[in-house]
Amino acid sequence: MKCLTSVLLGLALLPCVSLSVQASELVYTPVNPSFGGNPLNGPVLLNQANAQNHFTQHSSSGSSASSANSALTQFNSMLQSAILSRVSSAVTSSIVGTDGKLIPGTVETTDFTITITNLSAGVLQITTTDKTTGQTTSFQINQ
Template identity: 55%
Template sequence: MCKTIPAVTTAFLCGLLAQALVAAPAASATELVYVPVNPSFGGSPLNGAVLLNAAQAQNKHTEPKSSQPGGPGQQTPLQQFNEILERAVLNRLVSAATTSVMGADGKLKEGVVNTGNFTIEITDLGGGMLMVKTTDKVTGAATSFQVGAQ
């Protein structure tokens, strides 16, 4: 039991469809143009403050307390003075050790120098090269480097 659509109704529907297609505006396309937002890349300078505020609002990182003034990592003037004094004393010890391993001509000389906590051994490797080996008497840890004897 299929009903058939009368021919008048079909013609009417086809006419409406044709009229809708003719009356529809023509689709048009334009060229896509990139406009930068960030002022660093050519965008408007007025966007700078807005972008900076948005970035700062999203920033989850905080500065460590030790680098902030008055933080727990800050040294008092007395601690700073003590550290400077310690460096000065160590500098004098290094100078004293250096004078005992240097000859009158200013060049390193072979031999062994013993200080309170360290043993400094200078060995000639030949070819104008010297090896300087420093050993910690307490821990036994050692380090060495090579220098030209010139």
């Protein structure tokens, strides 16, 4: 009973005992060096990111074959542009007079028909027709 009395006395005196408790503000310290963290954390974070990265880039058939293929494709594209430029120059020379003005008439190529019509004084209508699809495009210019 004596033991119980001392425990009860201790509990009764507990509110009278002052305990010293200290607290401070919480301070956020960034880990990532991009946001102000320690620069020594950079390699660790990069290695963790690379370890979690499961993306793999699929290549079609090796780098040397694809680079040769792209070089060949690029050459063919440049050759096609050069040929189209020459055809365009030939068509332009046949529809433009020596004075630099367009000559009304019709010019036919393998794929297109270009018709230049004089609508009124100085106004020309140019109509381009695609022979395979039949689509036409027209615009007017002042000469």
